[in-house]
Amino acid sequence: xxxxxxxxxxAEGCTWSANGDCPAMECAAVxxxxxxxxxxxxxxxISLKNLLKGKYLKVFPPxxxxxxxxxxxxxxxxxxxxxxxxxxxxxxxxxxxxxxxxKSEVNIQVADLLAENPGNKTIHESLMLLLKMLKTQEAxxxxxxxxxxxxxxxxxxxxxxxxxxxxxxxASMEVNEGQSTQRSVFTSVIHRFESMEMCxxxxxxxxxxxxxxxxxxxIIACQFIQDAFFDIMLHHSYPFQVAFEVVICxxxxxxxxxGKLTLSTVFNDVHLNSVLxxxxxxxxxxFPKLSNTLRPRTSSFITNGVEWNSKFTKGAKACASYNLNxxxxxxxxxxxxGTCRFD
Numbered sequence: 262x263x264x265x266x267x268x269x270x271x272a273e274g275c276t277w278s279a280n281g282d283c284p285a286m287e288c289a290a291v292x293x294x295x296x297x298x299x300x301x302x303x304x305x306x307i308s309l310k311n312l313l314k315g316k317y318l319k320v321f322p323p324x325x326x327x328x329x330x331x332x333x334x335x336x337x338x339x340x341x342x343x344x345x346x347x348x349x350x351x352x353x354x355x356x357x358x359x360x361x362x363x364k365s366e367v368n369i370q371v372a373d374l375l376a377e378n379p380g381n382k383t384i385h386e387s388l389m390l391l392l393k394m395l396k397t398q399e400a401x402x403x404x405x406x407x408x409x410x411x412x413x414x415x416x417x418x419x420x421x422x423x424x425x426x427x428x429x430x431x432a433s434m435e436v437n438e439g440q441s442t443q444r445s446v447f448t449s450v451i452h453r454f455e456s457m458e459m460c461x462x463x464x465x466x467x468x469x470x471x472x473x474x475x476x477x478x479x480i481i482a483c484q485f486i487q488d489a490f491f492d493i494m495l496h497h498s499y500p501f502q503v504a505f506e507v508v509i510c511x512x513x514x515x516x517x518x519x520g521k522l523t524l525s526t527v528f529n530d531v532h533l534n535s536v537l538x539x540x541x542x543x544x545x546x547x548f549p550k551l552s553n554t555l556r557p558r559t560s561s562f563i564t565n566g567v568e569w570n571s572k573f574t575k576g577a578k579a580c581a582s583y584n585l586n587x588x589x590x591x592x593x594x595x596x597x598x599g600t601c602r603f604d
Contacts, residue, residue, distance in 0.1 A: 274311040284311035293475020296333045296411055306330070312473045320422045320470070325449075329474070332411050346374050346384045350391050357395075364395055410516020412524070415470050416463070416509070417449030423463045424452040451509055453547045457501040464490060464508070477524045485511075485524040497537070502548050503555065506540035534583070570599035577604040 264270055265277035265286075272285035292307050307326050309318055321329070342362040344353055356362045371388050378384045454460050468482040477485070489511050493504040511527045514536075522530055545552045573580060574596075580603035582594060594602055 272311065288312055289473055289475060292473060295330060296475045307474070309473060313469070317466075317469070320418055320466075325418055328449075329411065329414060332414055344370065346378060346381075346387065350387075350394060353391065354394065367395060368392070410513070411474075412476060412512045412516050413451065413509070414449045415474060415476065416467055416512055417451045419466045419470060420452040420454075420463050421450060423459055423466065424454070453502070453505065460490075460501055460505045471524070481523075481525045485528065488528040493537075499537070500544075500551065500554075502544045502551060503537070503540050506543045506547075507536055510536050510539050510543075568599055569595060569601060572600045573604045574600060574602050575604055577602060579604060 263278050265272070265275050265283050267277075267283050267286040268275055270277065272283060275283045275285065277283045288308050288310065289312065291305055295305055295307050307330055309321065309326075342356045344356075344367075353362075353367060357364060357367065371392060375385065375388055454463070464486050468479055468486070471477045471482040472479050476482075486508070489508045490501075490504045493499050493507050494501055511531065512524075514531055515522045515524060515527050518527075541555050545555055573583075580594075580601050583601070583603075596602060
């Protein structure tokens with residue numbers, strides 16, 4: 262009997278042995294195409310059906326799914342959007358939802374198009390229909406200045422659910438109904454935790470959602486967490502709070518790179534010392550009590566009367582003191598001018 266190569270027959274609704282269908286594979290593939298911006302034109306929607314248990318579906322209610330789809334379309338901040346009389350209304354509404362253009366800017370462009378085509382009844386009717394649709398559109402939009410992306414949005418939803426122990430699920434959207442407007446904002450905030458157990462729970466759930474949303478395979482997500490979280494603690498001797506901030510910093514860099522960095526490459530393609538410095542700064546902000554044991558790297562290390570000048574000897578062996586965030590305690594580590602003998 263053939264065994265499903267994707268779920269080994271464990272996924273709900275898997276009929277691989279009968280007809281070769283597995284929802285865990287098919288739905289995840291469609292979701293990956295949408296998040297990657299490949300299936301938007303086909304009008305497909307993200308679906309979690311038959312992928313997760315009911316309690317995990319609460320982490321991403323329909324409004325959150327819509328926001329995630331809009332984020333997936335908003336590939337780059339500052340990317341201009343223009344349209345003409347031939348542009349589909351759905352394309353324009355999607356651009357509004359993803360924050361690439363505002364309703365007021367659409368109104369201005371529509372006015373210009375009406376002025377350019379005064380005698381064309383077809384264009385006039387089409388543009389007036391667009392204006393009518395704008396008045397009734399549910400405006401769950403991504404603002405141009407929002408500092409978020411697909412990866413950080415997903416992780417923010419997860420940490421919010423973990424923080425509430427899976428008991429509370431809140432959702433709000435900005436909805437326009439005729440002349441009446443009820444304004445609210447759907448947000449995703451990454452929460453920090455006091456215990457390592459909560460951190461690891463959030464990271465474990467991220468592996469799960471990274472797969473169902475097509476962000477990364479479980480292998481890639483697990484390798485990312487191993488490098489960015491566990492190795493930072495085990496090999497660099499930092500507390501779990503700093504390691505958790507490293508994970509968040511690297512996720513943000515993936516989102517900000519607009520495809521240039523991925524979860525599989527970001528750890529090796531960024532400067533780890535800079536990420537650690539940012540993570541330490543953030544950790545001190547969220548956990549002030551750790552400020553006595555954590556400090557950003559500075560040039561105030563003084564050894565044997567010589568102050569380190571923040572310079573290294575290019576091409577020499579790696580400096581263990583700098584990488585471990587410890588003072589240059591050995592007098593032989595510094596040259597007379599304060600330069601480290603190592604790189």
